[in-house]
Amino acid sequence: MSVFNRLRRGCGAVAIVSGVLIPSAGFAQTQSPSAGAEVPAPENVTVVFDGPLEPAFSSLTVSNSTGKQVNTVKAQVDPRRVAPVAAGQVHGALGGRRLRWTPYGWRLFVQGEVVDPATITGSIIVAAIANVLFACAVGACLAVLMLDNASPRMQSRLQRIVAVCVVTLIVADIANLLFETALKSGSAPGADFSVLIPMLTQSHYGAAWSTGLVALIVWVLLSVAPRAFGRPARMTVALLAAAVFAFSKAASSHAAGAGDFSLPEWIHWMHICATAAWGGLVITSGLLVLPGLRAEASGEDLAHFVGRLSAAAAFALLAVLITGIYNANRGLAGSLVPLAHSDWGLILNAKIGLVNAAIVLGGINRLVYLPRIRRAASHSAAASSFQTILKAEAVVMIGILSTAAVLAHTIPGSHPSGWS
Structure with a gap:
């Protein structure tokens, strides 16, 4: 499975992610490292959902603390159900951001973005x-x-x-x-x-x-x-x-x-x-x-x-x-x-x-x-x-x-x- 396996070194202490992650009916079960954690820029981070994702409407952008995009590999969405938890997985860097619920799934909000x-x-x-x-x-x-x-x-x-x-x-x-x-x-x-x-x-x-x-x-x-x-x-x-x-x-x-x-x-x-x-x-x-x-x-x-x-x-x-x-x-x-x-x-x-x-x-x-x-x-x-x-x-x-x-x-x- 493809991952964010290349992050530019020296991009800052925290990798910040913006973009959209939308499962059709799932919830984020685990994040590693956890969202908002103050960690060095990781090699990769895994977000596991308990339901399938919508690949066409899921994306991730990794940026450093100054807002500059640092990811060089596009996040790959795997909509497959993985036993025993029937989980879809998105791999990418996720430090410093949090997931917020919207009526139709989890959405990773860019800074300052609000659902109308x-x-x-x-x-x-x-x-x-x-x-x-x-x-x-x-x-x-x-x-x-x-x-x-x-x-x-x-x-x-x-x-x-x-x-x-x-x-x-x-x-x-x-x-x-x-x-x-x-x-x-x-x-x-x-x-x-x-x-x-x-x-x-x-x-x-x-x-x-x-x-x-x-x-x-x-x-x-x-x-x-x-x-x-x-x-x-x-x-x-x-x-x-x-x-x-x-x-x-x-x-x-x-x-x-x-x-x-x-x-x-x-x-x-x-x-x-x-x-x-x-x-x-x-x-x-x-x-x-x-x-x-x-x-x-x-x-x-x-x-x-x-x-x-x-x-x-x-x-x-x-x-x-x-x-x-x-x-x-x-x-x-x-x-x-x-x-x-x-x-x-x-x-x-x-x-x-x-x-x-x-x-x-x-x-x-x-x-x-x-x-x-x-x-x-x-x-x-x-x-x-x-x-x-x-x-x-x-x-x-x-x-x-x-x-x-x-x-x-x-x-x-x-x-x-x-x-x-």
Whole structure:
């Protein structure tokens, strides 16, 4: 493996490194010598990450205390996974600098460089909007499959909702690509389109993003396909496309640090799918389907739908809890200490509080008002209460999906650098 094996002698007591080191989802585990150490200019220094790196966006420049570049050999990035820690390695001189966390990996900052807060904030906002749009599109597809006797007007309305949500999701996903590129390259979003090509063709994120875009395009085409294709078949294939898009998100998340198609990546994919199903059903049903059914459908059709809704939401919630516990345990490294001593843990606490609120609201509907809707000759009072609580739960769901976006942009509590 190539290293910085030649440093000019007499360059000063400390070798200072600037540039960018970006893993796709990894954290610096060891540095030798340690960052900031006052040492003679070393022959070479090794930085070991616990995840793969993005070679196209990783670089090192070694300079002496006066700022003069002294390295004569370009740092080589080795993206290979090395057992047993699945580590990517960057070899180069690293004395006198430190690594700082950004939402998408470790970045070695030049002196005085600061991540634009607006870029990070914009990235979080776009991710939150994308989470809500994805959930609404999934929920609308599931509602179409659950509505056996819905009017053509209701079916057409749901299919339009799917199409609008997915088209808007494509726009949000493109914006997310620009923010991601800005965070990796250090430029302002959209300021330097020349870096988009290596981002798409030479990075792990680019491969995952491109796969997700293809899935979204297929999803849009299915949502506007002629009725001759059959509603159940179209929605089923559309949900498969949604699952592919969800996996592209998992492949560019914290879970990707464990490796492509690893167990953490699959479990996070299931968590994304289950959360979208649970949240999407609640949001679309509370804000669109249930008001329409109360105005158009019979009491029997209404009772049939809310029964299916409650069962599907309960099943999705169970999957969310199982996969969420696994993700939380991995993010906290099996310890409860980071819950109170890391930003990731505090945000996770907020998300858990919102999930508990949604469970309580859903439980009230399932245990109190659903039996009344099924028993009563007149469903108006019970259905009205069910709908009011469902709307409140939909608001909580939007909060859960937004909090998930913040978590995705925060260093996990399992890493000491994320502790406060």
